[in-house]
Amino acid sequence: MTTEETTAMRQISGAVLRSVGDDRPYSNSAPIQIEDVDLEGPRAGELLVRIEAAGVCHSDLSVVNGHRPRPIPMLLGHEAAGIVTELGDGVDDLVVGQRVVMTFLPRCENCDACREGGRLPCVPGSTANGLGELIGGGSRLRRGDESIRHHLGVSGFATYAVVDRRSVVPVGSDIPPAVAALLGCAVLTGGGAILNAGRIQAGQDLIVVGLGGIGMAALLVARAIGCRTITGVDPSPEKLSLARSLGADDAMKPADALQSGVRAPVVLDATGVGRGFETAFELTQVGGTTVTAGLPQASDVASISPLRLTAEARTVIGSYLGSSIPSRDIPRYEDMWRAGDLPLEKLITRALELDQVNLAMDLLSDATELRQVIVLPQD
Numbered sequence: 001m002t003t004e005e006t007t008a009m010r011q012i013s014g015a016v017l018r019s020v021g022d023d024r025p026y027s028n029s030a031p032i033q034i035e036d037v038d039l040e041g042p043r044a045g046e047l048l049v050r051i052e053a054a055g056v057c058h059s060d061l062s063v064v065n066g067h068r069p070r071p072i073p074m075l076l077g078h079e080a081a082g083i084v085t086e087l088g089d090g091v092d093d094l095v096v097g098q099r100v101v102m103t104f105l106p107r108c109e110n111c112d113a114c115r116e117g118g119r120l121p122c123v124p125g126s127t128a129n130g131l132g133e134l135i136g137g138g139s140r141l142r143r144g145d146e147s148i149r150h151h152l153g154v155s156g157f158a159t160y161a162v163v164d165r166r167s168v169v170p171v172g173s174d175i176p177p178a179v180a181a182l183l184g185c186a187v188l189t190g191g192g193a194i195l196n197a198g199r200i201q202a203g204q205d206l207i208v209v210g211l212g213g214i215g216m217a218a219l220l221v222a223r224a225i226g227c228r229t230i231t232g233v234d235p236s237p238e239k240l241s242l243a244r245s246l247g248a249d250d251a252m253k254p255a256d257a258l259q260s261g262v263r264a265p266v267v268l269d270a271t272g273v274g275r276g277f278e279t280a281f282e283l284t285q286v287g288g289t290t291v292t293a294g295l296p297q298a299s300d301v302a303s304i305s306p307l308r309l310t311a312e313a314r315t316v317i318g319s320y321l322g323s324s325i326p327s328r329d330i331p332r333y334e335d336m337w338r339a340g341d342l343p344l345e346k347l348i349t350r351a352l353e354l355d356q357v358n359l360a361m362d363l364l365s366d367a368t369e370l371r372q373v374i375v376l377p378q379d
Contacts, residue, residue, distance in 0.1 A: 014159070037148055073146065077156030080161070105126065107326075108123075192329060194221065201225075215232070219246055269293065347371045352372055
């Protein structure tokens with residue numbers, strides 16, 4: 001494949017964030033615009049993917065509302081799946097026509113953090129994400145003379161994306177696109193938080209605080225591996241009911257959980273707010289582990305007792321992307337789904353078209369959905 005071929009531009013349609021912190025409803029203020037964008041072809045070590053489906057996650061909303069500052073204009077979307085349509089030089093372990101899952105933290109495999117078995121985020125990958133670039137450097141997106149930034153190395157709210165090979169994991173063609181998309185963020189983050197960070201085992205009890213997409217994914221993974229009892233905690237009666245239908249043994253509001261006396265050796269905070277972390281800490285039994293996987297606003301704080309950490313031999317651990325190595329962990333979840341043990345379809349509460357992305361952010365802000373999936377038109 002020649003250099004000229006790999007750098008050829010194609011016009012795509014994508015959801016570009018033009019302003020941050022706009023008033024709600026976003027469906028009126030429209031901070032995200034659907035635009036025709038020029039996409040450079042894949043360079044060495046990269047590939048072109050035709051996007052089939054992209055999940056809508058709080059990490060997208062946190063850029064829109066300004067809680068996670070990112071450079072704009074930026075083409076959003078980081079939880080996506082699609083079909084390989086072109087390979088850059090050096091990508092010889094994938095084939096055109098293969099379905100891949102995109103993950104939002106590429107791993108260079110060379111930095112000290114990458115040698116920690118998934119425990120720490122890759123340093124070059126994190127740096128590139130903060131700049132809105134691919135890990136190989138720079139952006140492949142333009143609109144005229146204007147450079148468009150990438151969102152977490154993916155920019156999946158688009159008809160096509162160029163991504164680094166280190167940002168994708170191949171999956172079987174039998175995995176539906178919407179399910180495959182969820183494997184790249186919701187399942188990696190929620191499932192990995194309890195398996196990799198919390199190190200939960202079959203036969204143990206688990207409490208999940210915060211029953212959004214991440215918390216519900218953790219609940220499903222916990223059921224799949226055979227946890228003894230699973231308790232869901234959330235202020236929403238609708239989500240408590242859904243948690244029970246997904247296999248939670250009990251589900252209750254935070255105040256009720258704190259008063260009930262229920263405790264567990266592993267408790268996941270998937271709320272993304274300081275008060276949720278405090279609740280998770282209180283629900284963790286003596287000697288237990290509190291895992292936090294949410295991304296609160298930078299100004300948010302929480303208060304816990306250092307004395308209790310010492311006297312009760314507690315562990316508190318943060319987990320980013322589920323402390324995962326995607327190439328290792330996604331195949332495990334794929335096998336769970338294929339065996340019928342991980343019914344991820346039940347997490348998808350709404351399918352939308354690309355031009356409904358501002359509405360999706362409103363619904364996510366209202367906490368009325370688990371996982372909305374944007375379904376892209378196929379050629």
